[in-house]
Structure formats: C-alpha cells, structure tokens
Amino acid sequence: MRNILLVITILSSLSIFSQHIDPLLANKPEAQEKWVDSVYNQMTLQEKIGQLFIVDVFSRNGQAEEDRIKKLIEENHIGGVIFSKGGPVRQANMCNNLQADSKIPLIVSMDAEWGLAMRLDSTYAFPWNMTLGALENNKLVEEVGYRIGLHAKRLGVHINFAPDVDINTNPKNPIIGNRSFGEDKYNVTQKAIAFMNGMQSAGVLANAKHFPGHGDTDQDSHKTLPSLSFGLDRIEDVELYPYKEIIDQGLASVMIAHLNVPALESRAGYPTSLSEKVVTDLLQKKMGFNGLVFTDALSMKGASNFSEPGDVDLAAFLAGNDVLLISKDIPKASEKLQVAYENEVITEERLAHSVKKILKAKYLVGLNHYKPIETDHLIEDLNSINDDLLYEKVMEKAITIVKNKGDLLPLRDLDKRKIAYVGLGDDSGEKFVNSLQLYAQVDTINTARLDKMKGKLKDYNTVIIGFHRSNDSPWKDYQFTEQELVWLYELSREKDVILDIFVKPYALLDLTTTTNFNSVVVSYQNSEIAQEKSAEIIFGAIPAEGRLPVTANEDFPVNTCIGTNPLSRLQYGIPESVGLSSEKLAKIDLITKKVIDRKMAPGMQILVARKGKVVYNKSFGYHTYDKKVQVMNTDLYDVASLTKILATLPEMMKTVEEEKINLNTKLKKLLPELENTNKGNISLLDLLTHTGRLEAWIPFYVYTLDKKHMPDTTYYRTRPEVGFEVQVSDSLYMRTDYKDSIYQQIYDSKLLSKRKYKYSDLGYFILKRYLEKHYKTRLDTLVQRDLYQSLGANHTLYNPLTKFTKVEIAPTETDTYYRHQTVHGFVHDMGAAMLDGVGGHAGIFSNSNDIAKIMQMYLQKGFYGGKRYFTPETMDMFNTCYYCTEDIRRGVGFDKPEPDGSSSNTCGCVPLSSFGHSGFTGTYTWADPDNELIYVFLSNRVYPTQENHKLITENIRTDIQELIYEAIID
Structure with missing residues (x-):
C-alpha cells in the first residue's frame, strides 16, 4: 500500500x-x-x-x-x-x-x-x-x-x-x-x-x-x-x-x-x-x-x-x-x-x-x-563533404582540456622544446602523430621496456602520450592496462607530460593520481579528425572549448572546462570550411597529371590555405623520372629564389624595425667596404625593388674551371683539406678563401647605364654579408634562431644533408657544366654553393607546409604561434609597390602583381595587395591578404636539366593559381 x-x-x-x-x-x-x-x-x-x-x-x-x-x-x-x-x-x-x-x-x-x-x-x-x-x-x-x-x-x-x-x-x-x-x-x-x-x-x-x-x-x-x-x-x-x-x-x-x-x-x-x-x-x-x-x-x-x-x-x-x-x-x-x-x-x-x-x-x-528509394548516387549522397565539415566542427568544439598546469597548453616557445610522442593503447595514433609533426619536430619513441623508454626520453623535456583504442563502436574497450598505468606514472614524474586520451572520459577513472600530469586532454574518439583536431588544440591552432559531460576522476568532475586561447598557427581541414570548393580544387590534380605525363617536372608539392587553414596539401609524382622515390608532403625541395623572402628578407625587416637602418639607408652604411665603390650610394629600397642598376648575376663558378670546363684543381679538392672546406657537392670542396673573391667581383661589377627595373641576385649577396657582419652570426644560424625554430618550421634550412637523408630531398639538376654530377642535397645555385651553401638569394630547402607557415606569418602582419616577429607597420612598409607609377611591380623584397593587371608573374586574378616570389628550380609561393589565401608550389622542374622550361612556358604555376581563385565560393 x-x-x-x-x-x-x-x-x-x-x-x-x-x-x-x-x-x-x-x-x-x-x-x-x-x-x-x-x-x-x-x-x-x-x-x-x-x-x-x-x-x-x-x-x-x-x-x-x-x-x-x-x-x-x-x-x-x-x-x-x-x-x-x-x-x-x-x-x-x-x-x-x-x-x-x-x-x-x-x-x-x-x-x-x-x-x-x-x-x-x-x-x-x-x-x-x-x-x-x-x-x-x-x-x-x-x-x-x-x-x-x-x-x-x-x-x-x-x-x-x-x-x-x-x-x-x-x-x-x-x-x-x-x-x-x-x-x-x-x-x-x-x-x-x-x-x-x-x-x-x-x-x-x-x-x-x-x-x-x-x-x-x-x-x-x-x-x-x-x-x-x-x-x-x-x-x-x-x-x-x-x-x-x-x-x-x-x-x-x-x-x-x-x-x-x-x-x-x-x-x-x-x-x-x-x-x-x-x-x-x-x-x-x-x-x-x-x-x-x-x-x-x-x-x-x-x-x-x-x-x-x-x-x-x-x-x-x-x-x-x-x-x-x-x-x-x-x-x-x-x-x-x-x-x-x-x-x-x-x-x-x-x-x-x-x-x-x-x-x-x-x-x-x-x-x-x-x-521507391532512388539508388543512383546513393553512396555519394550518404557520404558528402557537408558531413565531413560538420564532423570537423564538432570535434573542434568538443575536445576538452581537463588539466593544464602552468598553462602548458597550447605549446609555446617551440625553440625551447624537444618533444617526443609515446603511443599507448591498441589502435593507431598515426594521424595524431602526423598532425603533431605539422607544427614541430615530434619524435616517436617506441620500445617494449620501460627502462629503455626512459633512456630514450632522456633528452626530451616534453612528452605527449596518446592513448588510442578502437573507434569502431562505443562499446569497445576503453581502459588502460595495468602496465600502461605504471608507464604513465613513471613517465609523468620526470617530464612535462601531456596525456591525450582518444576514448571515453571514464578511462581517467583508472588513474589513482593525476598530480604529475601537466596537461590532460579528452578527445573522446579515435577517429582521424579527432586526432587531427586534438593536435591543433595542443599547438594552439584552435582553442579548447569542450566541457566534460561526465565525472572522469575525482580531479575531473562533470562540467570541467579549461579553455585556451589560440596562437594563430595554421589549422588543417576541409576547403568548404573556409569558402573554397573541393570539387574545383580537385581540378589541380588534373594539371599535375599533365605536368608529370609531359615531363615538365618529375614531381611536386602543392598547398592551398585560406583564412588560416590549410585545405589542400598534396604531393604528386616522384623525385626523378625513374619513379623510384615517391614525393611525400614532408620531402624537401631546393626553393631557389624563394630564399629571398623566406630567409634574408625577414631578417632585414627585423633589422629595419630595430631602427638600425631604414629603406633610404645607403649600402655604404650597411657595409663600409662599399664606400668607394659604385654600389655605395644605392639605397636599400632600390636594392630590394631591383631598381639599383645591378647586373642580373655573375657566373662566379666559370672562373674556377679549367680549359676543359672541369673544376680546376687550383680551386677544388675531392675531399676536405685545410683551406678547402667549402663543399659544393658530393666529393667536391672549394678553396675557403675564394668566397672573398666572390664578393670582390660583385663590388667591382658595373652598373646598368640607367635606372630601371632589373631583377638581380647580387643585392642579396650584399645583404647576406651585411646581416652576418651586423649580427656576427652566419645567416643559416641567424634565421634558424630568429624564425624557423620558433615557427616550428623544422623542415626549413640551409644544407639539408646535415639533418635529412637524400631519400627525403628531391634532387635538382644533373650538372654537366660545373659539378658534373647530379646535385642532390646541395643547393643548385652555383653562387650559393660557393658560399658554403648559404646564400642570401638561394640555398634554402623546405617543403610546402613550412613555407605556408612563413607566408601565414606575413599575412598575419608579423605574428604567428603567439610570437610577434615584427609589427604590422613593418609588414606594410615592405609590402608596398613604391614604383608602380613607373610600371615597376616590385614591393620591397616581395614580388607583386603587375600594376596593369596583366599575367606575367601571376594569373592576373590576384589583388594588388598580394605578394610572393618564384624560384628558378620550379617553385612559387603567393599570399593574398584580401582573400586570406596562401598558395605554395614546389617542384624540381630543372631535373634532369635546367633547359626544361615547359613548366614556365605553359604557365603551370599561375594556371593553378587561377583555379584556386575559381574555387572561391563565398
């Protein structure tokens, strides 16, 4: 009752x-x-x-x-x-x-x-x-x-x-x-x-x-x-x-x-x-x-x-x-x-x-x-781009940080971190690792023994532990094993540990203590999109906004929510999420097939980003026409003259911002040794806009060849010796003191008879010398310290063989006129090679993703990854066409569109605010502030010979650029 x-x-x-x-x-x-x-x-x-x-x-x-x-x-x-x-x-x-x-x-x-x-x-x-x-x-x-x-x-x-x-x-x-x-x-x-x-x-x-x-x-x-x-x-x-x-x-x-x-x-x-x-x-x-x-x-x-x-x-x-x-x-x-x-x-x-x-x-x-149900296109209708777009949105907003001691996340100061990844669980974390590596060097550490693991992690100060279990259904096992719990406690005692679980939050109930974990992230599912978005949160490309829907531990009660602010790093996702059409961007694939079939280049990397998000990042073809090594997104290309805006120019912008010099500064002030030369009164502005009357280039290497056009033994050795330490290629070492002769030839060179636009590499030799003397540091060390390390551009460097293998680097030309071998892992440009591989005008090797970071930093007016590299005012100063009224399109270091809208160096469809550069080896990058677009094209069109001009004559790079603009749908 x-x-x-x-x-x-x-x-x-x-x-x-x-x-x-x-x-x-x-x-x-x-x-x-x-x-x-x-x-x-x-x-x-x-x-x-x-x-x-x-x-x-x-x-x-x-x-x-x-x-x-x-x-x-x-x-x-x-x-x-x-x-x-x-x-x-x-x-x-x-x-x-x-x-x-x-x-x-x-x-x-x-x-x-x-x-x-x-x-x-x-x-x-x-x-x-x-x-x-x-x-x-x-x-x-x-x-x-x-x-x-x-x-x-x-x-x-x-x-x-x-x-x-x-x-x-x-x-x-x-x-x-x-x-x-x-x-x-x-x-x-x-x-x-x-x-x-x-x-x-x-x-x-x-x-x-x-x-x-x-x-x-x-x-x-x-x-x-x-x-x-x-x-x-x-x-x-x-x-x-x-x-x-x-x-x-x-x-x-x-x-x-x-x-x-x-x-x-x-x-x-x-x-x-x-x-x-x-x-x-x-x-x-x-x-x-x-x-x-x-x-x-x-x-x-x-x-x-x-x-x-x-x-x-x-x-x-x-x-x-x-x-x-x-x-x-x-x-x-x-x-x-x-x-x-x-x-x-x-x-x-x-x-x-x-x-x-x-x-x-x-x-x-x-x-x-x-x-009746119409069965035509049924599979396509049930798997649309709109579904992926929504899934991406959900995961971006759902992933939850439940602990963040000392505001470790998002990770800052990449130049001060050595990061390792340790995978736990019984499912794949490959997408997570690959996504982490888009932001910084993250080394995967694998071993079946804890003592060996701790030994391998000795030199790392930050460890990301990913716990991955099956995403097939919500009923799959989600708990840590006893051994995994022991590993977690041991590893977290000695390092900055970020634990990221790709299972339901209840897995954290197994943790008897969370004291030593610096950060704990709940990513809920082990899908590829969840893995990608979790990496973006860890590195601050997107904010953490999720709220814990259940109690996951006595330290993590229901509704725990630790938000983070983004650091303006690149995101990765679907074209439609930033107003681009996947279908139209897919037409790029057809052009690349033509390039490879007609041997305009053996392979290439192409990247498109908009509104801070990379939405197209693909590699095509092979390193060479023998099709032995397929191009990967992580592979390096000799970017040739892109070096000007990827290395020398940002250092000059920083120097100008320090008010040591300005655009009107004469070269003789930069380098007193130019006082009594015809270069002394050229202004920095004229040099960087290619209006300083400098010759286009000087074939420095020619003067070091013998009568048979082979490297003269007066200048070269086949192995390093005292006084012959400048390696220009495999088994070929140049006299160390010849570098001074290169600069002297520049100083002694004639000027054009009248002021006009003339593209020249010589000014960047001068800028390199100035920067190295001013900062008392080699340019390669300088740019790593000031830019690449903190940007997380860990695939960008001079002399790539110091860090990468040849399998990871696309070869350039089979040289029959100077080095008489295939140039692979050494800079293609002869002048840069003779400067120990470090030129102000050439020498950088990189991939499309790293170049996109630098271009995004430019789009963001000198800000990236939570760090300001220079002010918006400085960026505007250099991204200005000072001589457009004279039909000279150049900005200060940057290439710019033709003032009349013609398509000599672009598709003719870009706004005047845009900027970029191209490279002799078949490279190109362009940024558009109005449409928030970045485009990167890398190839080794000079393989096996630089006489192959088909990529250039058929306007492949700018045709792809036009397709990108046609893909804009908002």
Missing part, C-alpha cells in the same frame, strides 16, 4: 508535464484523418493487428532474408521493419521490394543513433552522444541530428530510434556509456531536444529512449533484466527529467526499456516495458505523451525471459505500447492478440487507438504517397 501511495504521489506531481500538441499531426489534419480512417476501415482484424509489429531485417543476408520478410508481410500483414546490418544499396533494393509487396506501406525504422554507420557499411558515422555532450553550442547537436535525419530519409527510413536520453550516472554501465550525452540532466536534456529538432526537421521521426531511464544500471537488458533501485524522488528528479522536457517540445515517439524499477512497478521483477503503470499511467496519462510508444526489442532477455513468445507481446500491448518491436514469434504473437480481441481482453477502442496512431505516423512521413 505504501508503494502504491508513493506511485500515486509521483504520478500526480507529473501531471503538469503534459504534451500540449499531437506530435503525429500533419500540416493538413483533415486530409490525414480522412486517409487514416479510410485505410483503417478497409482493414481486416488480422491486418490491424499486423500493423502493431515491426520486424528486424538484415540486408546483408540477401534473398533468404527478403523471402522471410515477404512471408510475414503476406501472412501477418506486418506494419513495419527495422533494418539492421547490411549495406545501403542492398537495403534500398530490399526495401523497395518489400514495399512493393505490402498492401499498406511499411514504416521503416533503424537504430542509427550516430548515423547509418551504426548498422550499415559505406555510410557515415557521426560523433557519439558522449562527444556531443561536450559541446557548448547545441546548434551543432541540432545540425548532427539534421544530417542524420537527411541520411535516413534518403535511404527511405522514417523513424530513427534516437536520441538516447539516458543520464549515464553509472560509469560501469555496459550498454549506454558513450551513447549518452552525459550525467548532467540539464545538459542531456538540451542536447536531446536539439538532436530531436534537427532530425525531425529533416522529416524523420525521433525516438527518446530508454524510458524511464537506463543510465544508472550496471547490467545489459539485452542479456538480463537490469534493476533501478532508487526511490521515486530520485527517479523523478533525474531519470524522468529529460522526458518531461522533450515531450513538451514535440517528441514523436518513446521507447520503453526492459527494466526492473520497484518504485514504479510493485510486482517483483516485472519489466517496465510490460507495466501498465509505467507505459500508460505514467508516460501517457500523467506525462501526457501523445506520440508513438515502442517497446524495446521483445527478443531481448530483459523481456523474453519473462514469458513465452506471444505472451510477452500481448502483455506489452495491454500495458499500453503501440508498437511491438522485434517480436520473437510474430505469427504466434499475432494469433494471441487476435484471440484476446475476440475474447474482449483487447477492445476495439484500444486496438484502434494504437493502429490509428501508427497510420497517422505513416501519413506524417509521406507514406500516403509512397515513392
């Missing part, structure tokens, strides 16, 4: 929560009612009872499965199907065949909580609810619901059994876990409503489950009858809370769980799915739910253990359920319901109530005008 009174009390308290609208009502209710009554009145009793059943279908089982369902349609007149494992095309074809055999169109359902991929191959998997639970912005959750709804509708699915609104307060829950939005009832409720609104706006009916709440159990109702032993107050306050709210927002359907809840049903061990007190009195009468009521699968042990097949179906219907899901024996159940009807256990009113609701739902989803 006491329990009955308590039930009455809680049901009374719920009476104010009533659904004010009929969620199954169509826009034209009169037409809907007419159709429902017409169909119902023409049905036999057996057909009416058949409408109550939804049977499970596996399209992977082929014709035998189809024949089985057709028999149920013919003999038992089933009302619908729930598709499970299979493939989308197979399912669509089977669905069309089944619909064709059904007198009344079947309502088609699926259990696709995170998208069709929960059940089907070749379809899209969206983030799990736990991941969505970490979002602050519920609009993104609504977008996910909408996209899932669109996919379901495209496949002819009318009801999706989602969202799961269970409040997962029990970390040991074996069946909910990641399927829940979390443990905060308010967060779960808002996320569920957003998801529902999105999916139902796409025309697919939502289903809230598992009523009255499956979140705080440690048993699986597929295998047994779980118990919920809390009192009524707790159930009302927690488990029922989301239902009160979502029902009032227009929820179409609810699924009743198989649970033992003594506070709601006094009969011992009696499932909620069969309880009239729960299904009818609580849900429909007191909570005012007017939508469809589904049982959970009646084949599950939580229900089927209760009674015999058929009996459980009858009990479920008598309890108030409208739809009997996955009955173990539909013929037997149908027969028992028919007998109950004939014996007046089931009244006509009761049967009509449910069957007409089912028909109303069928009308609502358009089955009054059924159309």
